[in-house]
Amino acid sequence: MPPYLNAIGTAVPGHDIHAAFQRWAMDQLPAAKAPLFARMAARSGIAHRWSVLEQSPGGGSPVDPGGFYADSPYPGTGARMELYARAAPELALQAIAALAAQAPLGEISHLVVASCTGFVAPGIDQIVATRLGLAPSVERLLIGFMGCYAAIAALRSARHIVRSDPAARVLVVTVELSTLHLSPADELEPLLAMLQFGDGAAAALVTGEPAGLAIGRPFATTLPDSADLIRWDITDRGFAMHLSGEVPGRIAAGLADPGFAAEVTGSRPPAEIDAWAVHAGGRSILDAVARGLHLDEHALDDSRAVLQDYGNMSSATLMFVLARILAGPPLGEGVALAFGPGLAAEGFAFSSAP
Incomplete structure (x- = not known):
């Protein structure tokens, strides 16, 4: 029997930053280019993007006074990675909880985690395994910096594991905090690139059981x-x-x-x-x-x-x-x-x- 993707749980933070980003981006551009950005944003097919960054005092966006990006220069990579180390495991665990509501997660033998928006050691895989109370013997794989197709690599790895060990129960987690990487820009192309990205996490169970x-x-x-x-x-x-x-x-x-x-x-x-x-x-x-x-x-x-x-x-x-x-x-x-x-x-x- 082939390996099966039994179920998937997903999670996003509670802060929708899409409209606030567009206002910020319009202010970065020369006046002549701002209308073009507005037209392209309206045609992007995106209505919402979610961020782990907290609202500033008074409910404002991360670029408003008191927000993560309020001051110039913007926070350095160290500060962003410190936030990643706290927020990425939390969001991953929310996705795992959503998965657990659909499928039993007992006897997990392998944990595969993919993320390209941050680094921390001990890794997200170790933090998640500890928080879940997984056995110390669980086999872990961390897939880093592969970008948008890393979910394919993670699920493909889970497939190989189950094909080699039909009794394996593989927990696959993807977690990305793209909004930790806002950068000043006054050109159209980088602002349109940043317009695409939001934060989210997903967790899947891959086994030899014929379901899903x-x-x-x-x-x-x-x-x-x-x-x-x-x-x-x-x-x-x-x-x-x-x-x-x-x-x-x-x-x-x-x-x-x-x-x-x-x-x-x-x-x-x-x-x-x-x-x-x-x-x-x-x-x-x-x-x-x-x-x-x-x-x-x-x-x-x-x-x-x-x-x-x-x-x-x-x-x-x-x-x-x-x-x-x-x-x-x-x-x-x-x-x-x-x-x-x-x-x-x-x-x-x-x-x-x-």
């Missing part, structure tokens, strides 16, 4: 000459995200290549795929996938709904999409697909349990 979604054939590939299109740079003032405007076009062109498309679909016509769990990296990226594979206009509805409600939560985003698919009716064949630094594309086939 069967995790099938994995795949991975890298687009040539694309290493600089998506990049995180570690600076003294947080992690600076670089997301080139060329990314959607390169994705669409890659998927238009028959060999690349066959790798993604397992040589099946895209129209025969019943469900698509595509990382909601942005409206233009989802449009590029739909265009490149000639998908039906509703094929990516689950991804677009996640983008609208949460924005791009890096590695956690795909898990939110899969959670929506799990909550829906049974399906035949599905494909999970995510993109990230490299420019890499990774994914796997899936189907409903019998």
Whole structure:
């Protein structure tokens, strides 16, 4: 029997910062460029993004007086990582609690954690294992700095573990605090990149028990000459995200290549795929996938709904999409697909349990 993704729990913080960010971004731009930013933000497909950053006194945003980003220069990387060390485990545990409400979490044998928005040692995996009271013998794997496709790597690793040990019960956690990395900018491209990102966490249980979604054939590939299109740079003032405007076009062109498309679909016509769990990296990226594979206009509805409600939560985003698919009716064949630094594309086939 194949490994199964039995259930997924998700969590986001309680502070919606999307509107406040847009006001801040408009103030950073020259007056001539602000209207263009406003138009592109309105077309982003994003209505909400959530942040672990507390509201400033009086209920303001993190850039208001008393907020985390109120003073110039903005907090250094050390202060941001101190906050990550406190907030990331808490948000991860909220997602695990949501998972526990759906599936029993006893006898966890392996813990796989993915995160690219912070570093702490002992790691998030050790902190979570201790807080959950997992046995000291639990086998841990921390997947760091892979970016938006790290959920694929985490679930693929869980699949390999269960295939080698059918009795394994693997807890997979993705947690990202992207809003810890706001940077001053007065150019359109970096502000539009920051517009995409929010905070979120997800937790999944992967076992050999036939419930949920069967995790099938994995795949991975890298687009040539694309290493600089998506990049995180570690600076003294947080992690600076670089997301080139060329990314959607390169994705669409890659998927238009028959060999690349066959790798993604397992040589099946895209129209025969019943469900698509595509990382909601942005409206233009989802449009590029739909265009490149000639998908039906509703094929990516689950991804677009996640983008609208949460924005791009890096590695956690795909898990939110899969959670929506799990909550829906049974399906035949599905494909999970995510993109990230490299420019890499990774994914796997899936189907409903019998």
